Amino acid sequence: MSHPVLETRELTIRFGGHAAVDGVSAAFHAGTLTAIVGPNGAGKTTYFNLMSGQLAATAGRVLLDGVDVTGLGPAARARRGMGRAFQLTNLFPNLSVLENVRLAVQARAGGGGDLLSLWSRRRDWIEIAERVLESVNLANARHTPAAALSHGDKRKLDVAIMMALEPHVLMFDEPTAGMSVDEVPVILDLIHALKAEGTRTILLVEHKMDVVRSLADRIVVLHNGRLVADGEPAEVIASPIVQEAYLGMPARTTVQDLASPALERAHG
Numbered sequence: 001m002s003h004p005v006l007e008t009r010e011l012t013i014r015f016g017g018h019a020a021v022d023g024v025s026a027a028f029h030a031g032t033l034t035a036i037v038g039p040n041g042a043g044k045t046t047y048f049n050l051m052s053g054q055l056a057a058t059a060g061r062v063l064l065d066g067v068d069v070t071g072l073g074p075a076a077r078a079r080r081g082m083g084r085a086f087q088l089t090n091l092f093p094n095l096s097v098l099e100n101v102r103l104a105v106q107a108r109a110g111g112g113g114d115l116l117s118l119w120s121r122r123r124d125w126i127e128i129a130e131r132v133l134e135s136v137n138l139a140n141a142r143h144t145p146a147a148a149l150s151h152g153d154k155r156k157l158d159v160a161i162m163m164a165l166e167p168h169v170l171m172f173d174e175p176t177a178g179m180s181v182d183e184v185p186v187i188l189d190l191i192h193a194l195k196a197e198g199t200r201t202i203l204l205v206e207h208k209m210d211v212v213r214s215l216a217d218r219i220v221v222l223h224n225g226r227l228v229a230d231g232e233p234a235e236v237i238a239s240p241i242v243q244e245a246y247l248g249m250p251a252r253t254t255v256q257d258l259a260s261p262a263l264e265r266a267h268g
């Protein structure tokens with residue numbers, strides 16, 4: 001198999017005495033989509049924060065394209081191609097949708113140069129931004145201030161800003177949370193299309209098991225900060241830990257709904 005694009009080795013962070021992510025080792029390869037599942041508080045978002053550099057690890061390592069990036073901050077990791085949707089925290093509320101994406105494109109390109117060349121390059125940045133907006137179905141809202149968007153459209157904009165940085169690693173943390181039913185397919189289709197390109201390394205935290213089933217090549221289960229299952233979806237879903245948790249559950253059941261005691265019994 002090819003070298004992993006992204007890898008964590010015994011990755012750990014402690015808040016006080018509590019290990020929110022506890023010795024997690026996993027490797028992720030180009031052209032794959034891995035779903036990270038587990039009950040609320042399992043450490044999924046914290047794991048993403050450790051990989052993208054928002055949080056500094058207490059112990060363990062993060063490798064990106066074979067390079068140890070454990071000591072690098074989030075901006076340096078983003079420059080190396082690590083993309084993370086930030087759950088709305090990086091939107092400029094008073095700027096238009098297009099300006100939000102244009103700024104991200106510009107940041108990626110580097111803003112240097114004299115005024116005249118800046119001005120001509122600005123048109124290129126806007127063109128790229130327009131294309132990104134089309135890919136998330138937001139082109140019609142290009143002149144709307146970010147603050148005036150619906151929740152679903154804000155999330156699409158968030159994804160657009162990530163895409164503008166042309167990442168080869170993409171992390172989606174519950175990308176459809178809070179979206180209305182008719183908005184969900186746009187994001188799922190986008191993730192599906194990104195996967196179909198076959199070159200990106202995609203990580204997806206998602207509670208809806210039907211979504212996980214339809215998109216994931218692999219499922220990693222976190223519980224109490226620990227990796228408790230990792231493998232092909234059919235295999236992981238059939239594993240005792242997940243089997244016990246899911247058995248007899250209705251199709252719409254989310255991992256979040258799962259009773260912790262069931263997982264605890266299955267695991268321990």
Ligand SMILES: Nc1ncnc2c1ncn2[C@@H]1O[C@H](COP(=O)(O)OP(=O)(O)O)[C@@H](O)[C@H]1O
Nearest residue numbers: 015020021038039040041042043044045046047
């Ligand atoms: N900055 C923080 N300070 C203290 N505890 C935190 C912090 N971030 C997360 N935690 C704790 O880490 C655990 C995992 O949280 P989180 O990664 O958000 O879980 P998940 O995304 O799986 O729901 C939780 O117990 C949470 O309270």
Ligand SMILES: [Mg+2]
Nearest residue numbers: 044045046173
């Ligand atoms: Mg979370």
